[in-house]
Each structure stands twice: as C-alpha cells, then as structure tokens.
Amino acid sequence: MLLRIYMDVCCLNRPYDDLSQNRVYLEAEAVLVIIANCEAGEWTLLKSSIIDAELSLTPDQHKLQQVRSLYSVSSEICTMSGEVSTRSQELVFLGYEPFDSRHIAMAEHVKADIFLTVDDAILRRSKRVDLQVRVENPINWLMEVLSDEQ
Secondary structure: OOEEEEEOHHHHHHHHOOOOOHHHHHHHHHHHHHHHHHHOOOEEEEEEHHHHHHHOOOOOHHHHHHHHHHHOOOOEEEOOOHHHHHHHHHHHHOOOOHHHHHHHHHHHHOOOOEEEOOOHHHHHHHHHOOOOOOEEOHHHHHHHHHHHHO
C-alpha cells in the first residue's frame, strides 16, 4: 500500500535545525528516512499550497533552499478549497494556530494516511480533538511502520 504522508513545515525544517539535542537529531533522521522512502517511490509525500505559503515566510534563504530541495520529492499536489478553509476555521476555534489548522484541514481533506509534526502543542491537542487524520511524531510513526514491515 502506497502511504500518503503530509508533513507540516516544522517537520520539513527539522533536518536543518540545531541537531545538538538528541530529540532534534532523532527527529531529523526520521524525517530523512521518510523522505528517502518517498524518493524511492515507497510512499508519497504530499505537497500543498499551504506548505508553500508558510515556507515563503522563512527569513533564512539558505535554509529555505534546503527545505525546498528536501520537499521537492513531493509528487501529489493538494490545493485549497472552501471545504478546507471552513474546516480550518473550526480547528482554530478548537485551539490550533492558523497555519496548523490549515495543514490539518488539508491533510483531512485529501485523506492523508498520516500527518507528521514535531510540534508538541499540535501533538498534545490532537490527542484531545476528534480529527479525520492521524497525527504523529515522525520517530514514533516510523518505528511503528518499520516494525509492521518485519
């Protein structure tokens, strides 16, 4: 089964963060393994206009180029719709930040198999809110998927 993966911007940025902390390093490695599997055609990384919009706000042009290069393996493009916008507003009402709510609404709309983030606030809130997409940290999700393959 070809898994369809939606990564938020903090997840896509993780390989270019300060890797001196163990957690950040492990998350970065997990993101790179997931991207490599997408590049190999094992899984599909979803691309969205919301990710593009948030990335355009990146002040560090060098980091932006690196993230866009990593993100270039995405092969399926998802675009905004009224349905996504309406759901995003509902999610903001439930406590999500505006960009986070748009990402989750898009992942739900396109029926992504997984929404990956390294943002603890999103991970915590998603355990309490009824979402139509599973939300996980890339390390936890990757370990689960790899153990299922064995």
